[in-house]
Amino acid sequence: MGQDIGRVGIERVEGWGMSVGSTTRIVRPRDLDQLRGALQEARRAGVSLAPRGTGCSYGDASTTRDGWALDMTRMNRLLDFDASTGDAELEGGASIRQLWRKALPLGYWPKVVSGTMFPTIGGAAAMNIHGKNNFKVGTFGDNLLEIDLLLGNGDLVTCSREQNAELFHGAIGGFGMLGIITRAKTRTTKVYSGDVRVRGISCHDLGEMMDAMQELVGEADYLVGWIDTFGSGSAGGRGLIHDARYLLDGEDSDSDKTLSLEHQDLPDAVMGVPKAEIWRVLRMFNHDPGMRLVNAIKQVSGRMEAMSGWHRQSHAGFNFLLDYVPDWKYAYARRAGDGLLQYQAFLPADTALDGFLALLAEGQSSGHTPYLGVLKRHRPDPFLMTHALDGWSMAMDLKVTAKNRAHLLETCARFSKICLAAGGRFYFAKDQVISPDVARASFGSERIAAFHELKAHADPDGLFSTDLWRRVFEEDPARTSHGPWPR
Ligand SMILES: Cc1cc2nc3c(=O)[nH]c(=O)nc-3n(C[C@H](O)[C@H](O)[C@H](O)COP(=O)(O)OP(=O)(O)OC[C@H]3O[C@@H](n4cnc5c(N)ncnc54)[C@H](O)[C@@H]3O)c2cc1C
Known part of the structure; x- marks a missing residue:
């Protein structure tokens, strides 16, 4: 490979529940240049990339039988923490663990955490995770201030409620299919005790x-x-x-x-x-x-x-x-x-x-x-x-x-x-x-069509793809004939 794309390996890449997965080429960029290099290299090789954090999704959301896995966990810097507001800025591969360990000694706790501390910020945003306080503070996305999203063409766009709002509302909970979340800014809660x-x-x-x-x-x-x-x-x-x-x-x-x-x-x-x-x-x-x-x-x-x-x-x-x-x-x-x-x-x-x-x-x-x-x-x-x-x-x-x-x-x-x-x-x-069919009946055809439209804009060549995407949204005939549940 001519391009600097970070560490590369061939590994078994599976869902957290261990019952789905496959042996896959996995790419681990360390910075934005290497990440852009990985996108170019995948495009040249004619393969798709499956964005992946720590792989804490139970099923096939960050596995891929057909392309390369793009592991974001080396882009894991905590960029800034404002002790006067509790706002934190992190790279997409930084973990919830890193966030709370920085925040707590300063008197803050993340607004939303999952039942495990190991997910990445990018994975948490891409799935829009919830905590045991969802009824009170909303989801992870509700408490994000902005994200940087690397689109399929290599453009990096900042998205928030004010800027590129449609992409913001699509990429949060968009299971990695609209682009790579390279940076996120999130609120935390003031706490007076550990x-x-x-x-x-x-x-x-x-x-x-x-x-x-x-x-x-x-x-x-x-x-x-x-x-x-x-x-x-x-x-x-x-x-x-x-x-x-x-x-x-x-x-x-x-x-x-x-x-x-x-x-x-x-x-x-x-x-x-x-x-x-x-x-x-x-x-x-x-x-x-x-x-x-x-x-x-x-x-x-x-x-x-x-x-x-x-x-x-x-x-x-x-x-x-x-x-x-x-x-x-x-x-x-x-x-x-x-x-x-x-x-x-x-x-x-x-x-x-x-x-x-x-x-x-x-x-x-x-x-x-x-x-x-x-x-x-x-x-x-x-x-x-x-x-x-x-x-x-x-x-x-x-x-x-x-x-x-x-x-x-x-x-x-x-x-x-x-x-x-x-x-x-x-x-x-x-x-x-x-x-x-179940996804259509649940989310509604209009919502799914709107998501496809956003993807056509953000990732026109379909560079980002996962087993989940192909199973539920592409109606891949090969997948159907093998059953939706490959090992
Ligand atoms: C023990 C356990 C307890 C859990 N408890 C909860 C809970 O209480 N509440 C809850 O909501 N969830 C919970 N989860 C699920 C977990 O929070 C989510 O699956 C989360 O998305 C995992 O993050 P990850 O970094 O491991 O991402 P992965 O699982 O690797 O990927 C998740 C999705 O994000 C995409 N993605 C990953 N990184 C990026 C990126 N940088 N940019 C764009 N897309 C990206 C992937 O393509 C994939 O679609 C739990 C999981 C476990 C194992």
């Missing part, structure tokens, strides 16, 4: 959980519900809510200590087991009877937690609970191709309860009971391909094996019918199953 106040609220069923969360929407800073996915009948959707609040100015007498990074760092061992080994323990329970037991134990311990009232937890401990157990996903992987998929259904407020109960019942009756269920409250936002709505989401983690793959796919198709009947939306950071 801790949040947290309490658990135990619920007998899903209706009770949703009512209780709805009542707290005006008061809580964060709300999340854990669902015992094995509960059925009158216990269908029972579980535990976590309600978390920021501490007020002066409430934390030791804020210097709690705002320190040491206070945030997660412990190296849980109940005496080194963190790095816990997934091996979890693997022993990674089957239906084991997970039924784990869910039942959590339900009982949740009741005890609810009785103990308010307690304090660090921001990192509360927000990044899933990072407590490194590599926990390996509990799902015994053989190559095993893994998990997450199905996250977004339903409007008036249909959500019945829809979620129907999804849980469908999973149980078809032999694919989810091993984890999580409920969140959402609010709408102005982005073109957004998943956000005035309603709720329920995320379900489902085990994938070589043996259950085809049957699970059929079950997911039935999930999608339930969601569509309830007027639901899908979230591409978690998806690996929906078809073009």
Whole structure:
């Protein structure tokens, strides 16, 4: 290759859930020149580029069977942090982890974080991620001030609500298909402590959980519900809510200590087991009877937690609970191709309860009971391909094996019918199953046509493409004939 395009390798590039992926050429530019070089080189070679951050999307959003993967994680500088406003400016490959570690000692916390701290800023913007506070502060995109977008022709354009607003609203949540986010400016929240106040609220069923969360929407800073996915009948959707609040100015007498990074760092061992080994323990329970037991134990311990009232937890401990157990996903992987998929259904407020109960019942009756269920409250936002709505989401983690793959796919198709009947939306950071028809029925043909039009303008030669894009939006006949779910 004549052009300087950064590091290049041939690697297995897969979705975070490990059940989709392929061996792919991967390019890792370090700066804008190398990134532009990579675009030129791909154009010369006649291949597409799949933008990729840390690969934390569960499915095929940043994998590619047909082109090169463009890994942005070396363009990872934190460019500026204004301690008087809390505004931060970062390169697209910098991580949420870098952001909070800079912000917190200065008394700020990112407005929106995911359940893991490892996504990049570019990946978070391209998927328009949400946190457990979506009902309160909106999505990641709602809190972005501007982005720089590198278009397919090599032009770098700054986009905001005032400048190139159409591109701004399309590229946020546009799953990397309109260009590469090389820089982003985002707001953070002023905090007066490194801790949040947290309490658990135990619920007998899903209706009770949703009512209780709805009542707290005006008061809580964060709300999340854990669902015992094995509960059925009158216990269908029972579980535990976590309600978390920021501490007020002066409430934390030791804020210097709690705002320190040491206070945030997660412990190296849980109940005496080194963190790095816990997934091996979890693997022993990674089957239906084991997970039924784990869910039942959590339900009982949740009741005890609810009785103990308010307690304090660090921001990192509360927000990044899933990072407590490194590599926990390996509990799902015994053989190559095993893994998990997450199905996250977004339903409007008036249909959500019945829809979620129907999804849980469908999973149980078809032999694919989810091993984890999580409920969140959402609010709408102005982005073109957004998943956000005035309603709720329920995320379900489902085990994938070589043996259950085809049957699970059929079950997911039935999930999608339930969601569509309830007027639901899908979230591409978690998806690996929906078809073009389902996307059209959910997002609407007009919205999808508007996105295609924007792409024709921003990336006329179709330089940016991923497995997700070809599966859902290009109606690639080759993909259809292989099934939407290649390994
Ligand atoms: C354990 C876990 C918990 C999670 N919790 C949540 C949660 O609470 N809320 C939530 O919303 N999501 C959650 N997610 C999903 C995750 O936040 C998103 O998938 C996020 O987009 C991942 O970012 P990434 O950097 O890994 O990007 P990738 O997954 O690599 O890519 C995501 C998308 O962005 C595109 N892209 C990546 N970088 C760029 C760039 N610089 N410019 C343009 N496009 C780009 C890719 O093409 C792809 O379409 C979770 C994921 C995991 C693994």
